[in-house]
Amino acid sequence: MQLKDLVYKISLLSTAGNMDADVTDLTMDSRKVGPGSLFIAVRGTVTDGHNFIGTAVQQGATAVLCEEFPATTTDGVAYVRVQDSARAMGYVAANFYNQPSQKLKLVGVTGTNGKTSVATLLFRLFRTLGYRCGLLSTVQNQIDDQVIPATHTTPDVITTNQLLSQMLNHGCTHVFMEVSSHAVVQERIAGLAFAGGIFTNITHDHLDFHGTFDNYIRAKKGFFDQLPASAFALTNVDDKRGLVMLQNTAARKETYSLQTLATFKGKIIADSLFGLNMLVDDQEVWFKLIGRFNAYNLLSVYGAAVLLGEEPADVLTLLSGITPPSGRFEQVISEDKIVGIVDYAHTPDALQNVLETIVGLRHDNDQGQLPQIITVVGCGGNRDAAKRPIMAEIACRFSNRVILTSDNPRNEDPMAILEQMQAGVPPIDFKKTLTIEDRRSAIQKAVSLAKPNDIILVAGKGHETYQEIKGIKYDFDDRSVLREAFAEHGNL
Ligand SMILES: CC(=O)N[C@H]1[C@@H](OP(=O)(O)OP(=O)(O)OC[C@H]2O[C@@H](n3ccc(=O)[nH]c3=O)[C@H](O)[C@@H]2O)O[C@H](CO)[C@@H](O)[C@@H]1O[C@H](C)C(=O)N[C@@H](C)C(=O)N[C@H](CCC(=O)O)C(=O)O
Numbered sequence: 226m227q228l229k230d231l232v233y234k235i236s237l238l239s240t241a242g243n244m245d246a247d248v249t250d251l252t253m254d255s256r257k258v259g260p261g262s263l264f265i266a267v268r269g270t271v272t273d274g275h276n277f278i279g280t281a282v283q284q285g286a287t288a289v290l291c292e293e294f295p296a297t298t299t300d301g302v303a304y305v306r307v308q309d310s311a312r313a314m315g316y317v318a319a320n321f322y323n324q325p326s327q328k329l330k331l332v333g334v335t336g337t338n339g340k341t342s343v344a345t346l347l348f349r350l351f352r353t354l355g356y357r358c359g360l361l362s363t364v365q366n367q368i369d370d371q372v373i374p375a376t377h378t379t380p381d382v383i384t385t386n387q388l389l390s391q392m393l394n395h396g397c398t399h400v401f402m403e404v405s406s407h408a409v410v411q412e413r414i415a416g417l418a419f420a421g422g423i424f425t426n427i428t429h430d431h432l433d434f435h436g437t438f439d440n441y442i443r444a445k446k447g448f449f450d451q452l453p454a455s456a457f458a459l460t461n462v463d464d465k466r467g468l469v470m471l472q473n474t475a476a477r478k479e480t481y482s483l484q485t486l487a488t489f490k491g492k493i494i495a496d497s498l499f500g501l502n503m504l505v506d507d508q509e510v511w512f513k514l515i516g517r518f519n520a521y522n523l524l525s526v527y528g529a530a531v532l533l534g535e536e537p538a539d540v541l542t543l544l545s546g547i548t549p550p551s552g553r554f555e556q557v558i559s560e561d562k563i564v565g566i567v568d569y570a571h572t573p574d575a576l577q578n579v580l581e582t583i584v585g586l587r588h589d590n591d592q593g594q595l596p597q598i599i600t601v602v603g604c605g606g607n608r609d610a611a612k613r614p615i616m617a618e619i620a621c622r623f624s625n626r627v628i629l630t631s632d633n634p635r636n637e638d639p640m641a642i643l644e645q646m647q648a649g650v651p652p653i654d655f656k657k658t659l660t661i662e663d664r665r666s667a668i669q670k671a672v673s674l675a676k677p678n679d680i681i682l683v684a685g686k687g688h689e690t691y692q693e694i695k696g697i698k699y700d701f702d703d704r705s706v707l708r709e710a711f712a713e714h715g716n717l
């Protein structure tokens with residue numbers, strides 16, 4: 226595609242060189258540049274893509290899009306200067322791939338917790354309704370049955386457009402994607418035409434990146450501010466910030482609630498280890514998911530499906546048969562009935578929700594005793610440190626035994642992370658808390674402490690099949706480790 230067509234509708238500050246230059250590939254990473262590439266220089270959190278313009282040109286870039294021209298330009302290379310290259314990249318990518326988002330029904334899900342759950346449930350529901358669908362999520366990207374590994378919750382905007390274009394070629398009509406707050410701030414959703422946006426909730430997370438909670442709220446709201454009038458904006462009005470999200474949106478405002486008047490209204494009749502029994506818009510339904518937080522997820526999925534034009538009764542019938550995504554309240558049960566629950570709770574709110582659900586679901590055994598709750602939890606390195614003591618305190622508040630351990634330490638010292646978690650353990654709970662740095666040993670210890678009917682919650686990593694330590698991803702899967710520990714202990 227010619228450079229002039231790629232920058233269609235983008236406001237250009239200046240240009241140099243041949244705007245008819247033929248571009249065969251787009252990248253924002255100089256290491257991926259080859260002959261024919263358009264290199265987009267983006268200012269990042271670690272370095273500045275502008276430092277790599279020279280390298281990109283040496284490697285054969287045909288054109289460069291940037292916010293500042295380099296001191297010397299090279300003959301035969303075209304340069305385009307814009308105000309904000311991250312934002313412009315969204316529009317360039319959409320032009321390059323022929324506006325795939327405009328030809329699909331693209332629905333974005335944002336919020337601290339529940340994005341993967343809601344996007345995956347929508348994907349599974351719409352496939353069951355008979356549509357070909359796409360999914361962009363933390364766990365994986367999917368084009369119908371084809372699984373494409375995901376590296377981020379929301380990919381960069383070039384990858385997203387490329388995937389949307391593949392989805393379109395495959396005949397997909399609906400695509401469901403997670404919109405992380407990082408993605409909004411870094412313009413990873415720029416130029417995408419959404420048919421709808423869903424807000425789940427907002428609580429403490431990512432303050433390392435956003436600085437303050439207000440900035441974090443603003444980032445999430447930024448998604449709704451960008452929605453067009455043709456889209457719907459569906460929000461959880463039971464969340465304190467639910468309506469804030471819709472303040473400045475041009476989209477049609479719709480709501481869901483378990484507590485108050487809303488477009489889509491739900492009520493929990495019963496919540497058990499077998500599923501949720503709910504009234505949804507006065508229809509009684511059983512769902513396979515567990516916990517009050519999933520009642521919210523299901524209600525938002527129902528609302529979005531109806532807003533996309535589906536029959537409410539069909540939606541409820543099919544939704545009642547849908548299973549949750551991998552690593553979300555996933556149960557591994559030992560032969561002698563120790564209940565292992567692997568859950569991706571990696572924020573204070575998620576951990577509290579999952580533990581409250583477990584506390585609410587357990588009941589007395591034959592001897593009239595309540596099962597113990599043993600929680601194994603850690604916090605990721607190179608991520609928001611403020612949540613570490615809070616998560617440890619929550620684990621203590623709702624559990625009989627707590628084992629603090631490593632999550633993905635990344636480039637941090639695991640013991641330093643654990644010390645920050647320990648700072649949140651109330652003195653009265655010292656006795657019931659252990660710290661075991663090695664996650665496998667921590668899970669084994671939990672199993673050795675458990676008796677039949679006890680519940681072991683292994684929180685934080687859910688579907689992840691690796692543990693990232695100093696840049697290396699080692700194979701690690703909480704579910705397999707739990708199964709092995711049960712087997713070694715003679716309970717499986
Ligand atoms: C903090 C963060 O969000 N970082 C993302 C960001 O990287 P960055 O700003 O650090 O980039 P940088 O290293 O400073 O480089 C700046 C530019 O120079 C370019 N460069 C760099 C080196 C070089 O030799 N040549 C070159 O061209 C880079 O390609 C980049 O375009 O842009 C990169 C390209 O899109 C992302 O891969 C990277 O994600 C990192 C790996 C990451 O861990 N991100 C996490 C925090 C994240 O985004 N998480 C959210 C989910 C959070 C949640 O809701 O739970 C997500 O959506 O996944």
Ligand SMILES: Nc1ncnc2c1ncn2[C@@H]1O[C@H](COP(=O)(O)OP(=O)(O)OP(=O)(O)O)[C@@H](O)[C@H]1O
Binds near residue numbers: 341343571
């Ligand atoms: N609606 C919800 N409200 C609160 N907690 C939830 C909700 N849905 C799921 N959770 C909890 O949060 C965890 C993560 O859920 P999910 O993966 O759906 O969230 P996410 O927003 O995609 O997370 P990420 O930011 O990592 O992409 C679950 O394992 C569960 O413990």
Ligand SMILES: N[C@H](CCC[C@H](N)C(=O)O)C(=O)O
Binds near residue numbers: 605632633685
């Ligand atoms: N999307 C989240 C995932 C956190 C998962 C947890 N296991 C961790 O590594 O902290 C993040 O990148 O912050």
Ligand SMILES: [Mg+2]
Binds near residue numbers: 341342364378
């Ligand atoms: Mg997710």
